[in-house]
Amino acid sequence: xxxxxxxxxxxxxxxxxxxxxxxxxxxxxxxxxxxxxxxxxxxxxxxxxxxxxxxxxxxxxxxxxxxxxxxxxxxxxxxxxxxxxxxxxxxxxxxxxxxxxxxxxxxxxxxxxxxxxxxxxx
Numbered sequence: 001x002x003x004x005x006x007x008x009x010x011x012x013x014x015x016x017x018x019x020x021x022x023x024x025x026x027x028x029x030x031x032x033x034x035x036x037x038x039x040x041x042x043x044x045x046x047x048x049x050x051x052x053x054x055x056x057x058x059x060x061x062x063x064x065x066x067x068x069x070x071x072x073x074x075x076x077x078x079x080x081x082x083x084x085x086x087x088x089x090x091x092x093x094x095x096x097x098x099x100x101x102x103x104x105x106x107x108x109x110x111x112x113x114x115x116x117x118x119x120x121x122x
Contacts, residue, residue, distance in 0.1 A: 011060055013119060015094055022096040022115045025050035030098070035072045035110035044068045051117060065118040072111055080114050090121040 029046050033039070048066045055064045071078055084093045098113040 011121075012090055013058075013060070013092065015092075018092075018094045018117050018119075019096060021051055021054045022094075022117060023098070023100075025054065026096075026098045026113050026115060030070075030108060030111070030113060033108070033111075035070075037072075040070050044070055047113070047115065051115065055117070055119070062119045062121055065120075067116045069114040070111055071114075073109065078112060078114070080116075082116055084118065086120055091119060093118045 025047050028050060029043050033043070047068045051066045052064055055062070055066075069080070080095065082093055082095055084091070086093075093116065095114065095116045098115070099108050
């Protein structure tokens with residue numbers, strides 16, 4: 001049961017649901033790839049489209065925005081940040097790093113991906 005100001009569970013997403021959608025899309029596109037600058041733009045578009053389609057297919061009353069960054073693994077650091085001002089009980093933003101830190105043994109050795117998903121209820 002939702003608290004006052006909170007949407008019912010079937011009208012919102014859990015962080016785990018968003019994590020699964022992002023991970024599935026990234027894995028489907030990048031799992032077996034080696035970084036190739038010529039392909040990055042296409043990969044980014046495909047990842048974003050897969051996530052948007054997966055979110056849209058839930059038929060939940062949200063507007064979605066997805067961003068994706070792919071960076072070749074080097075000794076350079078990668079820092080990201082995001083900030084939003086929206087209704088905290090229903091709207092959300094979540095950021096995902098791929099490969100996940102805990103999956104170092106299965107990690108892609110050539111690139112990082114950072115995906116941010118924004119869900120704003122209408």
